[in-house]
Amino acid sequence: MxxxxxxxxxxxxxxxxxxxxxxxxxxxxxxxxxxxxxxxxxxxxxxxxxxxxxxxxxxxxxxxxxxxxxxxxxxxxxxxxxxxxxxxxxxxxxxxxxxxxxxxxxxxxxxxxxxxxxxxxxxxxxxxxxxxxxxxxxxxxxxxxxxxxxxxxxxxxxxxxxxxxxxxxxxxxxxxxxxxxxxxxxxxxxxxxxxxxxxxxxxxxxxxxxxxxxxxxxxxxxRIAGEDEVAWTLGGRRHVRSTRDATRFVRALFEEHGDAVEALAVRPSSLEDTYLSLVRRAEETV
Amino acid sequence: MRTVRRGLARGLIELRQAFSGSELVSQLLWPVLTLVAVFFYRDREFRHTGIRLGGLVLPGVLGMFVALGMVLVIQYLTVEREDGTLLRARATPHGIRAYFLGKLVTTSGCVVAYLAILLVPGAFMVDGLRLGSASSWFTLAWVLLLGLVATQSAGAALGALVSSPRAAGLITLPVMAVISVSGVFYPVTALPGWLQDVAQVFPVYWLGLGMRSALLPDAMATVELHQSWRHLETFGVLGAWAVAGLVLAPVVLRRMARRESGARVAAYREKALQRIG
The missing domain is CATH 3.40.50.300 (P-loop containing nucleotide triphosphate hydrolases)
Known part of the structure; x- marks a missing residue:
């Protein structure tokens, strides 16, 4: 520039x-x-x-x-x-x-x-x-x-x-x-x-x-890898987990439970999450 | 030169605002009440001298209204620092100087308007005013001019030191005290000697004296201290206040303006809103 x-x-x-x-x-x-x-x-x-x-x-x-x-x-x-x-x-x-x-x-x-x-x-x-x-x-x-x-x-x-x-x-x-x-x-x-x-x-x-x-x-x-959010239902119970690598997490999930995993949703990290994690990280290092 | 023109423009716009619509009522209130008071005791005699109080009081009142310009300036400065007017001026090139100039124009315009409101009907109520001679108008002009500069520059310096409009309200108390011992409504010779000395430190007494000397026949000087109009002393005291004000005011005003910022105005606002809510 x-x-x-x-x-x-x-x-x-x-x-x-x-x-x-x-x-x-x-x-x-x-x-x-x-x-x-x-x-x-x-x-x-x-x-x-x-x-x-x-x-x-x-x-x-x-x-x-x-x-x-x-x-x-x-x-x-x-x-x-x-x-x-x-x-x-x-x-x-x-x-x-x-x-x-x-x-x-x-x-x-x-x-x-x-x-x-x-x-x-x-x-x-x-x-x-x-x-x-x-x-x-x-x-x-x-x-x-x-x-x-x-x-x-x-x-x-x-x-x-x-x-x-x-x-x-x-x-x-x-x-x-x-x-x-x-x-x-x-x-x-x-x-x-x-x-x-x-x-x-x-x-x-x-x-x-x-x-x-x-x-x-x-x-x-x-630049700042945020955490994706994965949500799914297993045996009628809703689970939510945050992870840095959603792909790997979901593969592991299917390997373990197969078709029992229902209503899977992956929400990629937004700038908002990035912002929050940045601020959190900066505050930890102070 | 452009700054002078902008300051003048500002002053005239705000002067017009001060005398239009609902503002007019509050502007007229004090001069009219004062006239009513003068009307009711215009015929009372001062100490069997044959001099009637109306003639003595009206010019003194004119002097007092010139001095009240000081209170006006203090109020303007404290209110407009709090509401962010001053910060706006600071964000504008040459804004601060034009702002202060405008304030002096507005205040002086208000004072002159008060004098006209008092003098025009007053001249019909009170006998013995010397309005026909050029020398009375000349005296009135220099006393007025010196008085405007002295009281407003002192007011500007004080206003910069006062922290809030509430504190400015408190400042009017000592001002009223000074006015009450300054021989505005009753000749100062009726007061104990030490109070006479106090009165002679402040501009109000001299403004009253100067106005009396302009508008009353010379024979009336017998009622005054030292039986004289004391023009030289009037010029000296008012001049000293003017010089002190002109030296001091720019220094404290600059210091005050430098401190203003968005965060400060936000803080003023928060405080003021808390008080209301």
Whole structure:
């Protein structure tokens, strides 16, 4: 892969007092890529992304975002980075269109507010006050605000926390659409594996302050042999067993019991199992 | 220059929001109540001097409303740090500076609007205001300008140090205490000497004095301390507050803004929701 590197993190460390939250995090993101940082709660995802956003000062290691150290990124650097914040009730009295037009005025080549509002599906709400929007509509506005300056790189921290499945699906389509049409590099964090699998070109798994895996969804599933699940009925009783080699296990099963084996089902290891076993393994070695 | 324009745009948009729809009622509440109070004791006499209180109180009240800009700034800063407005500004290029500038524009606009609400009907209620001369408007202008800078920069510095909107509520108590000894509603000469000294440390007394000197005939200066309008001292004290505020505020504000992050806003939110739920 010879594509330009947009984020380069090398041996990133973060300590709060005596607690080490990040213990040598290393990964890269390339231009145009959607990168998901996946990990259980408390893994250090938010800390990592806030260091990359320039909101937090790291304890050690090297970080390069769009060719600059975020801790010293100036206003010109800031204009190239979009951040989707989880809004709560800020700018509640502003009208949707008014807020986007105002925030756009800080950037050299902003989106046309009306066009952007349509792109995130808020066209009929442009004249409404922000505080009257529903939760899902507010998050669309958050994305629009993150995008308003046509950033080269967009950060999303746990973007769909608290969404119902329908809102989540719509949100995923919105993000994928923007990444495709604008070619924006996107880095998001999530603890939801299905979300990472759906959105990301590449996944890095953060656990216990370290990157424990890095690759595409299928690479990850392949690299770490998960355990398949075999289920069968014998003499009216249901059995379930996990095994690394389902083929051999099933052959042995038939050799022993022959036709007495009924209702056989083999469920190959999913990325979810892989993720869980990875996290478990990483926690054991700590 | 662009930052100034954006800050101005921000300030004017929020000023319009502050005076539209249901907001208007709460904006008008205090100025109107104050006018009612002035109306009822406008004809009472101060210590058999023949001077009626209405004329003394109205300019003092104008000074007080300028000083209340400080409370407004503290409230804005603490509320908008908690609700994530400040973090949004931080995520935007040149956003923090435009944000603060906008806040000063909004607050100053509110203060000037209060003054108009008080002065226009007040001028018909109270006799003896000197509204026709250019010199009164000149004095009013410099006292107002210096007062806005002094109280709001001090407010911004304080607001950065106060941890939450609840704590900001507590800060209004000492402010009210200072106002009550500052000779707004009754001449400060009626107070014991040590309280007069306390009052003269804070801007409220000087703002009131400056407004009286602008709007009242010179003969009325006899009611004041040292029987003088003390313009030089007014300029000195308000100027000192302004300089201290302008030096201190950017330092503490920058420190405050640097600490904000998504995780912090999420934590504020959690805390606030727990309190409600």
């Amino acid at each position: 010879s594509r330009e590197v947009v984020i380069e993190v090398d041996d990133l460390r973060m300590r709060y007092g005596t607690t080490e939250v990040l213990r040598g995090v290393t990964f890269r993101a390339h231009r145009g890529e959607v990168l998901a940082m996946l990990g259980p709660n408390g893994a250090g995802k938010t800390t990592t992304i806030e260091i990359l956003e320039g909101f937090r000062t790291r304890s050690g290691g090297r970080v390069d975002v769009l060719g600059a150290d975020p801790a010293r990124g100036g206003e010109a650097w800031r204009a190239r980075v979009g951040i989707v914040l989880q809004s709560w009730r800020d700018h509640g009295k502003w009208r949707v269109g008014e807020l986007l037009a105002h925030l756009g005025s800080y950037y050299p080549r902003p989106w046309d507010p009306a066009e952007l509002i349509t792109a995130v599906g808020l066209a009929e709400h442009a004249g409404r006050k922000v505080r009257t929007l529903s939760g899902g509509q507010r998050r669309r506005l958050d994305v629009a605000i993150g995008m308003v300056g046509r950033p080269e790189l967009l950060f999303l921290d746990e973007p769909t926390t608290g969404f119902d499945p329908e809102a989540r699906r719509e949100f995923h389509e919105l993000v994928l659409g923007l990444s495709r049409t604008e070619g924006t590099t996107i880095m998001l964090t999530t603890h939801d594996l299905a979300e990472a699998e759906k959105l990301a070109d590449r996944i890095v798994i953060l656990d216990g302050g370290r990157i424990v895996a890095d690759g595409t969804a299928s690479e990850l599933a392949e």
